[in-house]
Every structure is written in structure tokens, then in C-alpha cells.
Amino acid sequence: MLRRNLIALSLLAALGAAHAQTAVFRVTAIPDESPTELARKAAPLVAYLEKQLGQKVEFTPVTDYAAAVEALVNRKVDLAWFGGFTFVQAHSRSGGKVIPLVQREEDEKFRSVFISRDPAVKTLADLKGKDLSFGSQSSTSGHLMPRHFLLQQGLEPEKAFRRVAYSGAHDATIAAVASGKVAGGALNISVWQKFVDDKKVDPAEVRVIYTTPPYYDYNWSVHAELPKSVRDKLSAAFLALKPGTPEADEILKLQRATRFVPTQVQNYQGIEAAAKNAGLL
Structure with missing residues (x-):
């Protein structure tokens, strides 16, 4: 047994x-x-x-x-x-x-970028009163850290911009800016660079107006x-x-x-x- x-x-x-x-x-x-x-x-x-x-x-x-x-x-x-x-x-x-x-x-040493195709927008301050898109609300590089650096410059998104949108993803933010749906957008620098390298966006038309300091x-x-x-x-x-x-x-x-x-x-x-x-x- x-x-x-x-x-x-x-x-x-x-x-x-x-x-x-x-x-x-x-x-x-x-x-x-x-x-x-x-x-x-x-x-x-x-x-x-x-x-x-x-x-x-x-x-x-x-x-x-x-x-x-x-x-x-x-x-x-x-x-x-x-x-x-x-x-x-x-x-x-x-x-x-x-x-x-x-x-x-x-x-x-990661970074985010703010982009725009509006010729009048050359700095973050130029976005005041216009529409801005983040990515997902839970995104580090598409929302949290861009918001953090905006606040450091005295720009509280819900007060400084006419409308704050959330595209849901970095590539969707690029599309929203390129189509003129929003005046500016914040996204992951590596996705932006990939779109430029793959010629999916023309950096002469849609420009980086601000690159954030680095963060993990x-x-x-x-x-x-x-x-x-x-x-x-x-x-x-x-x-x-x-x-x-x-x-x-x-x-x-x-x-x-x-x-x-x-x-x-x-x-x-x-x-x-x-x-x-x-x-x-």
C-alpha cells in the first residue's frame, strides 16, 4: 500500500x-x-x-x-x-x-514631443486657446509627462487650451494633428521618429515645437x-x-x-x- x-x-x-x-x-x-x-x-x-x-x-x-x-x-x-x-x-x-x-x-532617458502643423504655433505658449491632443489618459509619454512639463511652464491644460482631447494612442495623435483636427499633440518621441523615418509624416509640414526633458x-x-x-x-x-x-x-x-x-x-x-x-x- x-x-x-x-x-x-x-x-x-x-x-x-x-x-x-x-x-x-x-x-x-x-x-x-x-x-x-x-x-x-x-x-x-x-x-x-x-x-x-x-x-x-x-x-x-x-x-x-x-x-x-x-x-x-x-x-x-x-x-x-x-x-x-x-x-x-x-x-x-x-x-x-x-x-x-x-x-x-x-x-x-526617454522623452516626449509636442507637434503642430499650424504655422502660427512655434512654442507651447502659442497653443494657448487652441485644441490639444494627448494619447491615452494612462500614457506616460503621451499624457502624464507632457502634462507634467506643461504645468511646470504654467500651462494647466484644462484652462490654457480651448479643448483637451485624448486620441488613445501615439499614432492616432499624429493623425489628429496632421489632419488639422487639433492644433497640437503630445506623444512618444520614438513613435514620432519611426513615422518620420518611414516617411509616414512630413516633418516640414508637421513640426516638433517642443521636446521634453528626459525621464524613465x-x-x-x-x-x-x-x-x-x-x-x-x-x-x-x-x-x-x-x-x-x-x-x-x-x-x-x-x-x-x-x-x-x-x-x-x-x-x-x-x-x-x-x-x-x-x-x-
Whole structure:
């Protein structure tokens, strides 16, 4: 009887280990760009992580920034790409259990830009009394930090501008400014540069009128209850992505990264302070 029980327990343990190996590892990202662009960016990274983790990896899109936060807080996904503000929200909502693993080197000194196609608008002050678009309300680079720097210059958005709009995503902000729906817009500098490089916008027609000072931004975050062995594998996988191989070059280009570096909660204290000062946290 004892032997049979031991055998049964061993089989259960083996089945549990096999399930752990075959369980789907889910990845999500804040929807700061169009769904097709997010899926395109995720595909080679997902394939790479499958090899590094030795299990099935799937990209799980979400409808908005808040859904990305809730998905990781409630462990519906295992890994999430957050902006600085959404990380701060997730860290707070989870009681400190959402932790950042890595960020792009670029995220140590990230910036936002304000753009306009109105010939009369050359500075932020010139936007007074006109329509301004942010991205998502939960966006770090498309709302929180642009708002923070506007307030530093004495421009309270709801009072300084005729109308404040929220486009929902950085590419949508560019479209709103380019079409003349709004006089100015604030967005992520890397998305702006990608649109310029891909000739999707003419920088002679739609111009950058202000570039913000640098701040910490995006990161890949996990829940603290994800086993440490998996967290270590993930960190090692991201840190191993170095230019020079076709696989790494494709992933880094799509992620708009020169390389990934370790990060920590303390890096986002400035974002947390800005959110509290703006009444957004």
C-alpha cells in the first residue's frame, strides 16, 4: 500500500511538472499603437521567448491601458510591457507585487514631443486657446509627462487650451494633428521618429515645437509570484539580446531598442511623484 501511494504521488508530481512545462506563458502590452503594429512587434519576440523558456508563449492583446494593468495584477498574463505610469499603477494596485525586470537602454532617458502643423504655433505658449491632443489618459509619454512639463511652464491644460482631447494612442495623435483636427499633440518621441523615418509624416509640414526633458519610461514587468527561476530566465533572455545576429537585430529593431538593461522600482519614483502632483494617482 505504501509503495502504491509513493508511486501515485510520484506520478502526480511528474504530471504537475509536465503541466508546468506545457502551460502557456502569456505576454501583453499597453495598446499605445495600433493592434496590427503591436502584433507585428510581438511576433519575433514571442518566438524567441518560446525557445528561451522552453514552453508555449502567446501574445494576448488588451483593449486599453487599464486592462493591461489588471491583467498582470490578477495574473491573467505572466509578462507585460508597461509605460512608466502604467507600471506605477500596477505596482500600487498589486501592493508592490508587480515588479519591473528590464527596460530598454533608451528608457533611462526617454522623452516626449509636442507637434503642430499650424504655422502660427512655434512654442507651447502659442497653443494657448487652441485644441490639444494627448494619447491615452494612462500614457506616460503621451499624457502624464507632457502634462507634467506643461504645468511646470504654467500651462494647466484644462484652462490654457480651448479643448483637451485624448486620441488613445501615439499614432492616432499624429493623425489628429496632421489632419488639422487639433492644433497640437503630445506623444512618444520614438513613435514620432519611426513615422518620420518611414516617411509616414512630413516633418516640414508637421513640426516638433517642443521636446521634453528626459525621464524613465517603459519596462517589462512580472508578478512577484512568478517563480524566480522563470524570472531569471526572462531577464537573461532579454539581456542576451545584443546586435549582431539576425534574430536579435530584428527583435531590437521592432522594439526600438539598442539593448535591454536591468531596471528597478526606484527608477519610477519620479513618475509616481509626477502622477500624484497632477492628481492622476
